[in-house]
Amino acid sequence: MDSDKKKFRMFDVILTVICVVFVAEAAAPVAAIGNQQFFWWILLIVAFLLPYGLIAVELGTTYEGQGGMYDWVKRAFGNRMASRTAWYYWLNFPLWMASLAVMIPQILQIITGASIPTLPTIIIELAFIWIVVFISFYPVSDSVWILNGAAVLKMLLALTLGGLGIYGAMTHGVANAFTVRSFLPTLDMKSISLISVIIFNMLGFEVVCTFTDSMENPKKQIPQAIIIGGIVIAAIYIFSSFGISAAIPTSQISTSSGMIDALQILTGQKTGMFIGVMAFIFMLTLFGNMISWSLGVNNVVQYAAEDGNMPKVFIGKSKKNGMPIGVSIMNGIVATVVVVIAPFIPNQDLFWSFFALNLVMFLSSYIPMFPAFLKLRKIDSDKERPFKVGGSNFVIKLAAYAPMTIAIIAIILTAIPLSADDIGSKLPITIGAIIGYVVEEIFIRVKKIKNEELVKQNQ
Template identity: 70%
Template sequence: MSKKKKFRMIDAILLVICVVFVAEAAAPVAAIGNSQYFWWILLMLIFLLPYGLISSELGTTYDGEGGLYDWVRKAFGSRMGSRASWYYWINFPLWMASLAVVFPDMITLITGAEIGTIPALLIELAFIWIIVFISFYPVSDSVWILNGAAVIKVFLALLLGGLGIYVALTQGVANEITVSSILPSFDLDSLSYVSVILFNMLGFEVICTLSGDMENPSKQIPKAIIIGGLVIAGIYMFSAFGIGVAIPTADISTSSGLVDAIILMTNEPTGLLVKVSAVLFLLTLFGNMISWSLGVNSVASYAAKNGDMPKVFKHESKKNQMPTGAALMNGIVASVVVLIAPIIPNQDLFWSFFALNLVMFLLSYIPIFPAFLKLRKIDPDTPRPFKVKGSDLFLKILALCPMVVIIVSLIFTAVPLSFDSATLEATLPITIGAVIFIIIGEFICRQNKGEVTMEEQNENT
């Protein structure tokens, strides 16, 4: 039997970049205006840093394939773990659908050929099921795809930032940078974009679910998170600055993407640079989906084995033990979403699907931070290869900051805070979709086996 391939340190760092860094999300955030710089820096300090530290401790202490589900279940029991695993899983097929609907437009941009509704649906379905097929195989078999996607993402972000600076130097700064323009207005529009910035910072726990593919997870996980996090923070700021100085804020919207930003900078919708960027962008979508599917499927499968997700999710390949049940469910749900998309009236499909995926995704993260505090209390004797230093007060603040940020961003993304027709049309579908999936999650979590928490296990022994 051949020896299973293992992640090297550089592979682990590139995996973090591939998972966490979402190159195409820099442009929508720029729609905030110059206050994006304030939000990037603030959220790096009060969200990215504590989230990275907490994920490093939990991921190296409880390094099984259950990831965030396992952390939450150990702290708060089976039902809360079931909720977390459901929210975490359902976001993925919704996200896959949101990217699938972008694919035909990118092909039209590259080739110049108009694509009808049926061919577009076939392209979207092909994208979805290629991802499903690749996720039938171990992550180590796909490491070249993940590494390649990470390198392409960094290149595109540097291109975006460098091109923006060049445009600003040769044609003038599009948005004058002043102290007053950098300070946030705290209006509904700008606050609704905070969740998009958060999305750009999530995913550290995915690398924890792949510890079995690493040479030395207790060392590789924290180093990869710290180094990868620093690289990602720097690249985000550089690309955000390039977009901000080159493109007027009024020309950018939530549906704008990386390629749209390059078109606006070059003013050549069919230029060679735009087409090459579009091809590279499509390649990064495969890297995004493959890296996330491997982590999400592992969590869903692990939860199903504990009775906290439907039984279909625990089906595995007899050949390599990959969670094929979860992968197939990804494909089925994403396919249903793209098939009903054409009958949804007057909606920005990418933003509608993406925002709904974002809401479910953020919900799964809320219990991680109190779980960190509770596991310190009820399970202090388990060795922690990486342990966050600080007093009890510091640790409470460290956990509270990202949790509060998530709750606030959820309110501004999923709750209609004004009742004009434009707001209701944009927000109500997200609200209704989130409520439906929460109800389904509640039904699932009440079917579980009711396993006891680690605290109850400790009391029993």
């Protein structure tokens, strides 16, 4: 029987990777970069995705367990850096949930054709948040059929948009000029700051490493899943982004509603059955994002809290099924606070404000992983590695430092105003990121003082 259980289909693995990594709402911000997005996709696949994916595979197959990146960083650098990794990894999730929550009323307006006042808007946003929290109380949030179903819906939406884009381009022309020059990168800071979204679209591949116990040959199957999944996801993103670019001039693309806007333009319908169905599918993909990510984030954070490297408020399991209730509730509380204060934030594009802050925290959690990979190679060289990144010492260091450097640059471009025009849109992101970093440093400091007091008491 045990041998029968260890036969997780490659098809399931690839669909799970697509569900976790491909986020449909990120297609519009990527399309807003313009045709130069295709240059950045190719560059970042080579310089970021490939080395990051291979490193995640080596670490994930060598050090199995619920802790994931938290464990890897702790082994390499100790409790403090591990605590930061877990904190940033957690904080991104309720921020991401809040960014999606503010999209739900917009989608419902498209489906119903009715305008929604401010108070009902907030109620709908809170309903989305707490439905996700409630679902995360149960193991069904990690069931294969939900992951597969969400992946299929995401691909259906992206392929429909891309297909309509091709049809529109052939029959009515395109909204943006597709010339050789338009594909070359520019120094337009607004476009370059959105490159972080492409990187965000490449993160999460380490999730496949959790299926090692269910595979007959993880050393072979995991790299295959990373490569196939990465190619499929990149193709889907590029295809759907093309559909948006074909319909809407780059300067007019909304980072929040760009996908639905493009469908409306390409079909010539503001409302109607088709647009309503597509908007409903898009809304389901948002739930799929949260459900597929909740278990992984919640388990890592609870694991870190039980290890003493996250606040005790995150400790708490369901007596019935052992699910991490404490983390789920904290997710809901933080996301609730964010959407309630949203009307007072000066930036009108609330989705991008919250999503960008989520990007900053998420990328911050990955940065220690790359030097941790190098250090573990040195201090734990005798450890058996079912999969090992090949190459000379120089190649290995390049594979680690290239994606780390790119992530740091992406954080700076996303969070720091680099011109006077950026202040209005980026200042809330800057302030939010500073608050996120400072709170964690206060926790680390308080923990250090408590540990020193315990040492004195025991002497």
